[in-house]
Amino acid sequence: MSQGVEFNRLLLEMRSMQMEAMAKSRAQAAPVAEAGAPSFSQMLDQAVDKVNGTQKVATDMATAFEVGQSGVDLTDVMIASQKASVSFQAMTQVRNKLVQAYQDIMQMPV
Numbered sequence: 001m002s003q004g005v006e007f008n009r010l011l012l013e014m015r016s017m018q019m020e021a022m023a024k025s026r027a028q029a030a031p032v033a034e035a036g037a038p039s040f041s042q043m044l045d046q047a048v049d050k051v052n053g054t055q056k057v058a059t060d061m062a063t064a065f066e067v068g069q070s071g072v073d074l075t076d077v078m079i080a081s082q083k084a085s086v087s088f089q090a091m092t093q094v095r096n097k098l099v100q101a102y103q104d105i106m107q108m109p110v
Helices: 002-027 040-066 074-106
Strands: none
Touching: 002 074, 040 074
16 A cells, blocks of 8 residues: 555656646747647656556456456456556656656756
């Protein structure tokens, strides 16, 4: 449960950093992005939602297997569980790289 709390705290920090960066970038002229191209924050939100969806599917399958629901195979439950685990680990690594990049940028001399 502490991973979920830590993840939510990190998301809040990242959104805060995003708001600060947006406020600073408004003062500077930025190149216009392609029309219809998703922003970085949208892509990150989609990735987080996809990881959350994968974890929900794995949890639902495990619960269905535990209560003996027909049509749910142990192999499928284990595969879904591993997919959720791998996707969460990948998201954690992305988060770590983002935090490290932010810290590196903040330590650069101006």
